[in-house]
Amino acid sequence: MKHCTAFLMGLACWFGACPALAQTRHTPPLPASVIKALRQAQVPPQGLSVLITPLPTEPGQVPAPRLAHNEQEVVHPASVMKLFTTYAGLQLLGPDFTWRNRIYTDGPVQGGVLQGNLIVRGSGDPKLVVERLQDLIGQIMAQGVREVRGSIVLDRSVFDVPPRKDPFDDEPLRPYNVSPDGLLLNFKSIIYTFSPDPANGRALVRSEPPLAGLALPADVPLRSGPCQDWRSELRADFSQNLQTRFSGSYASGCGERAWPVAYPHPDDYAPRVFQALWLQAGGQLTGQVVYGATPAKATLLLEVRSLPLAEIVTDINKFSNNVMAQQLFLTLSSELGAPGRFEASRLRLDQWWRKQFPGLPAPVLDNGSGLSRSERSSALTLTALLQRASQGEAAQVFRNSLPIAGVDGTMARLKERQPKAAAIGKAWLKTGSLRNVASIAGYVQGDSGRQYTLVAVLNHANAQQARPALDALLEWTVRDANIKAPAPPPSSTITP
Numbered sequence: 001m002k003h004c005t006a007f008l009m010g011l012a013c014w015f016g017a018c019p020a021l022a023q024t025r026h027t028p029p030l031p032a033s034v035i036k037a038l039r040q041a042q043v044p045p046q047g048l049s050v051l052i053t054p055l056p057t058e059p060g061q062v063p064a065p066r067l068a069h070n071e072q073e074v075v076h077p078a079s080v081m082k083l084f085t086t087y088a089g090l091q092l093l094g095p096d097f098t099w100r101n102r103i104y105t106d107g108p109v110q111g112g113v114l115q116g117n118l119i120v121r122g123s124g125d126p127k128l129v130v131e132r133l134q135d136l137i138g139q140i141m142a143q144g145v146r147e148v149r150g151s152i153v154l155d156r157s158v159f160d161v162p163p164r165k166d167p168f169d170d171e172p173l174r175p176y177n178v179s180p181d182g183l184l185l186n187f188k189s190i191i192y193t194f195s196p197d198p199a200n201g202r203a204l205v206r207s208e209p210p211l212a213g214l215a216l217p218a219d220v221p222l223r224s225g226p227c228q229d230w231r232s233e234l235r236a237d238f239s240q241n242l243q244t245r246f247s248g249s250y251a252s253g254c255g256e257r258a259w260p261v262a263y264p265h266p267d268d269y270a271p272r273v274f275q276a277l278w279l280q281a282g283g284q285l286t287g288q289v290v291y292g293a294t295p296a297k298a299t300l301l302l303e304v305r306s307l308p309l310a311e312i313v314t315d316i317n318k319f320s321n322n323v324m325a326q327q328l329f330l331t332l333s334s335e336l337g338a339p340g341r342f343e344a345s346r347l348r349l350d351q352w353w354r355k356q357f358p359g360l361p362a363p364v365l366d367n368g369s370g371l372s373r374s375e376r377s378s379a380l381t382l383t384a385l386l387q388r389a390s391q392g393e394a395a396q397v398f399r400n401s402l403p404i405a406g407v408d409g410t411m412a413r414l415k416e417r418q419p420k421a422a423a424i425g426k427a428w429l430k431t432g433s434l435r436n437v438a439s440i441a442g443y444v445q446g447d448s449g450r451q452y453t454l455v456a457v458l459n460h461a462n463a464q465q466a467r468p469a470l471d472a473l474l475e476w477t478v479r480d481a482n483i484k485a486p487a488p489p490p491s492s493t494i495t496p
Contacts, residue, residue, distance in 0.1 A: 027064075027065050027066060027067050027068045027069075028066075028067060030045060030048075030050070030067075030069055031067075031472065031473070031476045033472040033475070033476065034048075034469050034472045034473055034476070036472075037466060037468040037469035037471075037472050038466055038469050040465075040468070041462045041465040041466035041468070041469070042462055042465075043458065043460045043462050043463070043465075043466040043469070044460075045069070045070075046070065047458055047459055047460035047463070047466070048069060048070065048456065048457070048458055048466075048469065049069065049070040049071060049073050049075050049378070049379045049455075049456070049457045049459075050067055050068065050069040050070070050071065050379060050455065050456045050457075050473060051065060051067070051068050051069075051071040051379040051380060051382075051383045051453075051454075051455045052065065052066045052067040052068075052444075052452055052453070052454050052455075052473075052477055053065045053066065053383055053387070053452060053453050054066060054450055054451065054452050055387065055390050055443075055450075055451045055452065055453065056387075066452065066477075066480075067473075067476075067477075070379070071378065071379040071380045071383075071455075072361075072378050072379075072380050073378060073379070074361070074364075074376050074377065074378050075376065075377070075378065075379075075457045075459045076373065076375065076376060076434075076436075076437050076457075076459055077370065077375075077376075077377050077382065077432050077437070077439045077441070077457045078370045078432030078433055078434040078437040078438075078439055079320045079322070079369065079370040079371070079430065079431065079432040079433065079434075079439075080370060080377075080382065080430050080431070080432040080439045080440070080441045080455075080457070081363065081365065081368070081369065081370035081372075081375045081377065081432070082316055082317060082320065082325045082368070082369060082370055082430060083317070083382065083385055083386070083389075083430055083441060084349065084353075084363050084365060084368070084377070084385060085316075085325050085328055085329045085349075085365075085368035085369070086313045086316055086317055086325070086328065086398070086401060087385060087388075087389050087394075087398055088332065088349050088352055088353075089309060089313065089328045089331070089332065090309065090310075090313060090394040090397060090398060091352070091356070091394065092332060092348070092352060093309055093331070093332075093335065094309065095308065095309055095310040095313075095393075095394055095397045096308050096309065096310070097308065097309040098305040098306045098307070098308055098309070099123035099124055099125040099126070099305070099306035099331070100123050100303050100304075100305055100306075101120070101121070101122060101123050101125055101128065101136065101303070101304045101305070101306065102121045102123070102300060102302070102303050102304075103118065103119070103120055103121070103136075103140055103143075103300075103301045103302040103303075103304070104118075104119040104121060104294055104295075104298035104299060104300055104301060105117070105118060105119070105145070105298065105299050105301050106119065106150075106295050106297065106298045106299070107150065109144050109145055109301075112144060112145065112146040112147055113145075113146070113147045113149060114145045114147065114148045114149060114150065115149050115150070116148075116149070116150045117148070117150040117151050117152070117153050117287075118140070118145060118148045118150070118151075118152045118153070118301075119152075119153045119155055119292075119294050119295070119298055120152065120153070120154050120155065120183065120274070121155040121158075121183075121294050122154070122155060122156045122158055122181070122182040122183025122184070123158055123182075123306070124158050124159055124180075124182055124184070124327050124330060124331050124334055124340060125184065125306040125327070126184065126306070126312050126315075126316075126321075126323070126324040126327035126328060127306065127307055127312060127315065127324065128183075128184060128185055128186070128306070129185075129186050129187070130186050130208065130209045130273075130277070132307075133185060133186065133209075133273070133274070133277055134277055134281065135304075136304050137277055137278055137281050137283070138281065139302055139304060140301070140302060141281065141282075141283065143301055143302050145301070146282065146283055146284065147283065147284040147285075147286075148283070148284070148285050148286065148287070149286045149287075150286060150287050151285075151286075151287030151288050151289065151290055151292075152274060152275070152278065152285060152287070152288075152289045152290075153290060153291070153292040153293075153294075154183050154270055154271060154274065154289065154290070154291050154292070155182075155183065155291075155292060155293055155294045156181055156182030156183035156270075156291065157182060157293060157294075157339060158182040158334050158339060158340060159180060159181065159182040159330050159334060159339055159340040159341075160339035160340065160341050161179065161180055161181070161330065161340075161341070161342070163179070164177075164179045173238060173261050173262050173264060174262060175187060175189045175260050175261070175262050175323075176322045176323075176371060177262055177322075177371075178262050178266070178322075178323045179266065179323070179326075180323055180326040180327050180330055180367075181266075181270070182339075182340075183270055184323065184327060185269065185270045185273050185274065186209055186273060187321075187323055188262060188263050188266045188269045188270075188323075189260050189261060189262050189263060190207050190208070190209070190211070190214075190260070190261050190263055191207065191208050191258050191259070191260045191261075192205065192206075192207050192216075192244075192258070192259045192260075192261065193205070193206050193207070193208070193256065193257070193258045193259075194220070194230075194234075194250050194254070194256065194257050194258075194259070195256045196222055196250070196252050196254070196255065196256070197219070197222065198222065198252060200219075200222075201221065201222050202219035202220065202221065202222050203219060203220050203221070203222045203249075203250035203252075204218065204219050205217055205218060205219055205220060205246065207244075209273050209276070209277070210273070210276035210277065210280060211242075211263075211269070211272040211273055211276055212271075212272040212273075212275040212276040212279070212289075213242045213272060214242050214244070214272070215242060215243050215244070216243075216244040216245075216246075217244075217245070217246055220234065220246045220248070220249060220250050221248075221249040221250070222249065222250055222251075222252055223249045223250070223251055223252065224251075224252050224253075225251050225252065225253055226251065226253040227251050227253040227254035227255070227257075228251065230250060230251055230254045230257060231259060232248075233248045233249060233250070233251065234246045234248045234249070234250060235247045235248030236248075238261060238264050239264065241264070241265045241268060267291075270289075270291075271288075271289040271290060271291070272289075274289050275288075275289040309328075310397045310401075312324060312328065313328075313397065313398070313401045314400065314401040316328065316401070317401040317402050317403070317409075317430050318401065318402070318403050318408060318409030318410070319409055319410065320409075320410050320430075320431065320432075322369040322370075322371045323369075325367075325368055325369035325370075326367050326368055326369050326371075328368070329342070329345050329349075329365075329367060329368025329369070330342065330345055330368075331345075332345040332348050332349060333345040333347075333348055336348070342366070342367055345368065346365050346366075349365060349368075350362055350365075356388065357381075357384055357385075357388070360380070360381060360384050361378060361380070361381050362381070363375070363376065363377040363381055363382075364376040364377070370432055370434075371434075379455040379456070379457060382441050382455045383453050383455050386441065386442065386443065386453040386455070387453055390443065390451075390453070399428050399442075399443060400428075402428035402429055402430055402442045402443070403428070403429060403430065403431065404425060404427070404428055405421070405423045405424055405425065405426065405427035405428075405429060405474065406418075406421060406423065406424030406425060407424070407425055410430075410431040411427070411429055411431060414471065414474075417471065418471060418475075421471070421474075421475060422447070422475055422478045422479055423444070423474045423475055423477075423478045426444065426445040426478055427442065427443065427444045427445065427454070427474060427477075427478070428442045428443045428444075429441065429442035429443075429444075429454070429474070430442055432457070433464070436459060436460060436461055436463050437457070437458065437459055437463050438457075438458040438463040438464055438466065438467050438470060439455075439456065439457040439458065439470075440454065440455075440456050440470050440473075440474065441453075441454065441455040441456070441457075442454060444474065444477045444478060445478070446477065446478055446479075446480035446481070447478060447479055447480055447481040448480045448481045450480060452477055452480075454473070454474065454477050456469075456470050456473050458470065
């Protein structure tokens with residue numbers, strides 16, 4: 001820890017905290033390939049923030065940055081902000097942390113019949129998906145409850161989150177807009193799958209998970225032709241709570257496609273899913289599935305743990321799952337005993353940052369996912385996080401959670417864009433993408449064997465068109481075999 005603190009002190013010195021040292025700092029200009037990509041996208045260099053820094057090779061060492069450009073500019077990094085939430089979670093909760101979903105009864109159980117209510121108390125579990133929910137119901141029945149002569153009560157009070165008034169970027173049915181929930185089931189989303197049946201001139205329609213009372217057409221007309229804007233061509237209508245309509249057609253050239261949609265009436269989702277799965281498993285229910293609180297005198301029947309945090313962090317970072325990130329962010333405060341609230345989690349993360357990263361500017365967080373117009377950081381602050389996260393017990397867990405360039409997660413498409421890119425399999429990078437924002441941040445293995453942290457953020461109206469500039473920066477970072485390192489500062493090693 002002392003060596004790490006010394007490194008961070010040295011990093012702060014490099015960027016202005018030590019005036020004499022800051023005057024000696026110099027790095028090369030932006031690579032020509034990056035400048036070219038920016039010009040083609042009509043993005044000025046001022047729209048790009050970059051910091052590329054070698055990882056220390058010995059304790060207390062402060063390597064000179066290899067490339068720095070607008071690195072202290074406070075910018076909006078989009079989903080790259082998830083790095084703060086996931087690393088803080090690993091540090092404050094531990095990689096083996098699990099959420100505990102608890103099942104209670106408020107009446108006697110005899111002969112498979114519960115004379116009372118079954119209470120499902122949520123823990124904020126970020127990944128209580130259909131398969132795990134089915135397993136939970138199976139465990140309830142294994143404990144002797146197959147019929148509930150009362151109601152099934154869903155308790156989501158572990159979080160205190162106000163309803164979202166307006167969906168982000170006016171896209172209410174995009175799954176990334178799902179709000180966090182103390183009892184989040186299957187991301188509050190439905191997956192509609194369309195399968196061509198050429199013999200009958202139809203495309204079969206099915207949905208998952210089952211929702212009690214939901215009606216949808218068994219098929220839609222199948223037309224010949226190539227697959228284009230197939231979602232628009234279906235002319236879907238999700239406005240009715242329990243009636244999904246498709247008044248268009250489906251192109252045979254699309255093959256089988258899946259369309260994930262956030263349920264338009266989110267408060268109805270969990271009760272309808274739980275009821276459908278309970279009945280599907282052979283359970284019986286006299287009452288209804290409703291929201292409510294756990295009675296003080298309820299008896300604990302069962303506790304079912306979530307997947308470990310190490311696996312949750314991997315899902316968050318590799319696939320940039322916004323609602324899972326927000327569930328983790330809220331857990332930072334709910335674990336202290338009170339209901340999880342965004343403001344309380346912001347306070348805890350800020351206190352953690354100031355203790356672990358003294359002298360370095362703190363990130364500005366809103367909900368911990370980057371799905372916000374108010375979250376901010378600099379490339380310098382992100383670099384400090386990445387440098388610290390490369391050390392310690394959770395270092396490998398954190399790195400493994402990042403998408404591998406050209407291989408998986410949100411970085412898989414690099415291989416489609418550049419099949420011969422040198423970075424394929426040699427970079428572990430979180431990506432960010434929003435209107436006017438494109439970013440990458442993580443670790444890169446150079447051809448020389450040297451490892452780097454790379455942070456690059458584009459904030460401009462043409463940020464998405466300028467993504468080739470980020471690819472060019474990544475390629476430049478990898479190809480370091482013949483690049484002379486920047487001159488070190490007067491004292492390149494700081495001792496604790």
